[in-house]
């Protein structure tokens with residue numbers, strides 16, 4: 001029997017908040033309730049970061065109440081802070097300038113200041129290449145950076161960073177991240193057989209991402225860049241929910257079709273209250289390796305216009321070059337192996353904007369105000 005939103009709301013109306021003064025649905029803190037075809041239920045509870053500890057028992061109780069509804073197969077309830085780069089949190093005084101994205105608390109990762117998803121509406125737009133070079137460009141700023149390859153459909157970080165083998169188990173079930181070019185890296189590709197065809201169901205996605213986040217000795221990091229699976233389906237939504245993200249970056253190519261998919265990506269993150277830190281246009285122009293002429297093979301500027309339309313920051317454009325393709329496929333990413341070259345400069349400029357956006361400076365246009373239905 002299909003579970004309805006009303007079933008969930010009625011179960012949640014038994015959860016008291018604010019010392020019994022109201023119920024969870026009545027408190028205005030409940031996000032949209034998402035129920036998929038497998039009767040998996042997802043929702044989030046909006047809090048100020050300072051309330052994380054107080055709301056953890058509420059979150060657990062809410063999860064338990066929904067799980068008790070006959071027919072519900074799994075429940076994912078998370079605490080989220082609505083505060084984006086420009087969005088004051090509940091009760092905060094409205095200020096004209098942007099506020100820094102608060103490091104996540106509660107279910108956040110100890111020692112890791114920011115977790116940022118690099119996502120795309122569809123595969124093949126250069127999301128992994130961008131995530132990897134962006135991580136290296138952040139590293140070049142002197143930041144402590146990790147790269148987590150959560151692309152369950154096609155993990156490519158081992159290849160991009162030239163890594164092979166299995167990570168070392170250090171204590172109990174804790175894994176030591178691999179190291180390459182000054183980055184700490186973990187990939188779903190190290191944990192599953194690359195050729196094994198897997199159908200990823202919501203709870204499996206959640207447990208894989210939890211394992212890679214929590215059972216890895218990341219240590220102190222300024223930023224953990226997460227290479228997300230492409231697309232906007234159930235697995236991606238679960239992952240966006242299960243990861244305590246400070247924000248998300250969407251990579252798109254300039255064609256209309258890719259942009260429609262990118263828009264879906266923005267919508268998906270907004271649904272789960274993750275701020276969009278910006279859009280990157282990849283393969284913006286083709287730079288001829290012989291004469292250096294730039295040609296706009298896929299059109300040009302579409303992602304910038306789309307970012308404006310969606311009122312999210314535009315972080316920059318990366319050309320389609322032989323150097324990026326060859327170094328990526330050879331496991332020698334261009335930002336690390338040609339740090340003074342033109343491509344590295346572009347990735348560094350994007351990384352600067354991204355980091356500035358995370359830390360409160362305006363990164364292009366204003367970030368969106370997240371509206372929870």
Ligand code: ADP
Nearest residue numbers: 123124125126127128129319320321324325328
């Ligand atoms: P995705 O993660 O979106 O599936 P990848 O990062 O794996 O995409 O990139 C797909 C292919 O495109 C790879 O062969 C990669 O080397 C190449 N590629 C990505 N970005 C660029 C670029 N800016 N210039 C040249 N080749 C690129």
